[in-house]
Amino acid sequence: MMFKCFIEVGQVAYISFGLHAGRMVQIIDAIDQKGALVDGPCIQVRRYIMPFKFMELTDFILKFPHSARPKYVGQAWQKADTSRKCAAMGWVKKIKARERKAKMTDFDHYKVMKPEAGLEPTNHEVMT
């Protein structure tokens, strides 16, 4: 199996647990073997050092110089339309669907079970 994702400046990472879990941030600079400086200016995540074990790498790499200011990091994010691309990823969609399913009420379960009743479920999982 070929390694495709590297820790590099501009790599978009998904935070799997810890502070800001479930969000996408950019790697600004690698500090040492344990962690990197990450920033998410478009999602109000302040710059901080995050250990590598809390992050999962995605396929997106943005273009900005190492240790760039939040303004330029945010511009690179918007220019590459990364929010939309990240939301369109298969595993991100599955995570969101799982979250919505967990929030389903009993009434939502009924609505999904009986679509002929014509009631639109509010927190439903998309049945594909």
Next chain:
Amino acid sequence: MKALGTPQKYKKMKKCSGQTVYPGQVFKKSPLRVKNFSIWLCYDSRSSIHNICQEYQDLTTVGGVTQCHGAMGAQHHAQAHRIQIMKVKETAARKCCPPAAKQFHSSKIKFLLPHRVLCHQHKPRFTTKRPNTFF
């Protein structure tokens, strides 16, 4: 040979042994910029005393010193009570010596995370599947 000063001695400040230099909070200098800290320290090993200089990359001095204490404990088995930090100084990247510090100074840094060991070892605690380490 015992270490020259112990933490208990530092905490006990009598009026005659020191003076107030500044009565306010000392704020972190630039907590969003990555800096290289050179830390000069004197530590007690099991047989003798050594003076060394270590270099770490971090956002703040506090973080750098915390890393230093951790590394000294791991590499030299020197606990905090056997370490005296003599000087902490922010240095420029080009003045750093050890190759371990210099390898992270590249502006085009790029490396893999191979064989990612499972973090949630107890979720689930019992399983029939081997964990996936490639992601």
